[in-house]
Amino acid sequence: MGNRGKMDMSKWGNTYREIWEKAEWAAIATSGDGQPHVVGAWGDDLRRLTPSLDETIVVPAGRFHKTEENLIRSSRIEVLLASRQVRGTRSPGQGCSLIGTGEVQTSGQYAELARTKFPWARGALVIRIESAKLHL
Numbered sequence: 001m002g003n004r005g006k007m008d009m010s011k012w013g014n015t016y017r018e019i020w021e022k023a024e025w026a027a028i029a030t031s032g033d034g035q036p037h038v039v040g041a042w043g044d045d046l047r048r049l050t051p052s053l054d055e056t057i058v059v060p061a062g063r064f065h066k067t068e069e070n071l072i073r074s075s076r077i078e079v080l081l082a083s084r085q086v087r088g089t090r091s092p093g094q095g096c097s098l099i100g101t102g103e104v105q106t107s108g109q110y111a112e113l114a115r116t117k118f119p120w121a122r123g124a125l126v127i128r129i130e131s132a133k134l135h136l
């Protein structure tokens with residue numbers, strides 16, 4: 001943990017936690033029709049629904065329609081987060097990929113939570129993380 005490469009999912013290293021706390025935004029990638037598709041999420045919005053990094057992260061779904069369609073066909077998803085404020089191996093700045101499966105839910109506890117905190121949300125993008133890696 002804290003090193004580059006695959007992580008031990010039993011506990012998050014401090015570097016992952018720090019990136020989660022400091023990232024200003026995230027890129028979330030899915031694929032469909034052989035095409036990559038990337039959407040964004042603000043870091044503070046992520047932290048409002050998932051205050052400390054966990055194996056399940058929840059993103060408010062305002063639109064995410066193409067993302068939802070892609071996930072129905074293939075649930076694979078990757079989230080990229082980074083911050084200059086986290087020390088990297090060689091220089092200031094560190095980022096990580098969180099890799100796993102995702103689903104847009106419009107009912108249930110996560111959708112309710114998202115709508116409570118974000119009145120514009122139609123539901124929640126729920127991501128289950130299976131592996132993670134540091135980039136720098």
Ligand SMILES: Cc1cc2nc3c(=O)[nH]c(=O)nc-3n(C[C@H](O)[C@H](O)[C@H](O)COP(=O)(O)O)c2cc1C
Pocket residue numbers: 025026038039040041042045059060061062063064065066067068
């Ligand atoms: C920094 C940033 C944050 C965003 N946050 C959200 C968000 O929390 N929820 C959301 O539905 N769309 C968000 N968007 C818009 C999405 O990237 C996307 O354009 C929109 O949801 C349509 O998704 P789709 O292409 O999967 O249909 C954000 C975009 C950026 C650049």
